[in-house]
Amino acid sequence: MADEKLSLHNRIEEITCDALENTTFMDVDVIEDERDEFWYEDKLHSFISVKSPVKGYISLIMPAQLVDNISEIILAGLENVSTQKLRKDTLSELVNIVAGRIMSDLKPNGLSFSIGLPKVIRYNNAQTNYKTLVHFFEMNDYEFAVKIIGSNLLDYFSLTEKNCS
Amino acid sequence: MKNIIIADDSQFARTITKMCFEMAGCDDANFLNAENGKEALTFLREKRIDLIVTDLNMPVMSGLELVKEISENSSADIAPILVVSSSYSTRLESNLLKYGVIGLIKKPISPAKIVQILGSLFETWVEK
Numbered sequence: 001m002a003d004e005k006l007s008l009h010n011r012i013e014e015i016t017c018d019a020l021e022n023t024t025f026m027d028v029d030v031i032e033d034e035r036d037e038f039w040y041e042d043k044l045h046s047f048i049s050v051k052s053p054v055k056g057y058i059s060l061i062m063p064a065q066l067v068d069n070i071s072e073i074i075l076a077g078l079e080n081v082s083t084q085k086l087r088k089d090t091l092s093e094l095v096n097i098v099a100g101r102i103m104s105d106l107k108p109n110g111l112s113f114s115i116g117l118p119k120v121i122r123y124n125n126a127q128t129n130y131k132t133l134v135h136f137f138e139m140n141d142y143e144f145a146v147k148i149i150g151s152n153l154l155d156y157f158s159l160t161e162k163n164c165s
Numbered sequence: 166m167k168n169i170i171i172a173d174d175s176q177f178a179r180t181i182t183k184m185c186f187e188m189a190g191c192d193d194a195n196f197l198n199a200e201n202g203k204e205a206l207t208f209l210r211e212k213r214i215d216l217i218v219t220d221l222n223m224p225v226m227s228g229l230e231l232v233k234e235i236s237e238n239s240s241a242d243i244a245p246i247l248v249v250s251s252s253y254s255t256r257l258e259s260n261l262l263k264y265g266v267i268g269l270i271k272k273p274i275s276p277a278k279i280v281q282i283l284g285s286l287f288e289t290w291v292e293k
Contacts, residue, residue, distance in 0.1 A: 019272075022273040022275060023181065023272075023273040071177070074177055074180055074181060074184075075176065075177060078176070078180075081176070086176075089175055089177050090177045093175040093177040093178045094177075096175070096178075096222065096251050097251050097272045097273055099251065100250070100251020100252050100253070100272060101251065101271070101272075103252070104251075104252070104253040104254065104271060107254075111256070112254045112256045112257055113252065113254065114252075115222065115252065116222075117174075117222060117224060
């Protein structure tokens with residue numbers, strides 16, 4: 001059973017790396033150890049609600065500079081668009097792809113699911129009562145995190161052992 | 166020149182989709198950007214369209230609403246529809262196929278995935 005759960009964690013890491021590498025054309029690496037300072041540094045928080053078959057959230061927390069670097073690679077030459085708009089657009093699409101891949105690849109085969117539209121805010125490190133699973137990654141020398149939020153969603157994936165708080 | 170509608174609320178996603186189509190051989194196509202299904206329908210009324218590429222999860226009018234609208238109200242010679250979405254299930258794919266969609270690509274899109282589904286369509290474009 002423990003091996004199965006570890007395998008699921010590895011799958012989340014694989015899915016995230018694969019989805020983002022194939023979208024941004026940058027290498028993505030898994031970080032094993034959490035840095036406490038990560039949560040106190042200025043970050044952008046994009047999240048998407050999972051509506052069915054169970055409720056929860058999947059979110060992506062990235063430094064603005066990394067989002068800007070990704071935008072520059074893909075949207076180079078785009079004129080008359082503000083940095084804020086580009087950041088929001090880029091991060092929304094990234095969380096959309098990561099959340100969609102996690103839901104598609106981890107759910108039972110063939111089962112439909114429904115997710116909402118992505119939202120982007122400045123990250124707030126306030127504590128919540130929601131059960132949360134976090135995985136850390138590095139891209140282009142910047143650290144970022146993927147969070148799966150909500151006990152129903154975590155239970156659905158049987159992700160209740162490692163990294164849960 | 167072929168007219169291809171790309172319907173996605175994300176500029177980032179539309180740009181990647183256009184890049185992948187160009188890399189798949191459609192480098193001389195005219196790409197029409199739509200931010201939702203409603204804008205895609207406007208293009209359909211105004212121009213001859215050769216291919217519709219649409220996301221599902223969009224505000225104002227979703228891709229599924231767009232597909233249903235086209236399926237229920239258009240003539241037989243409507244352009245083929247390809248869905249590119251982060252949402253994927255075999256059940257969703259079979260539902261979309263019932264509405265006449267020719268394929269569903271799970272994001273992230275790639276030139277190889279495009280050719281896999283649209284290769285035969287591209288061959289008919291060259292023949293014409």
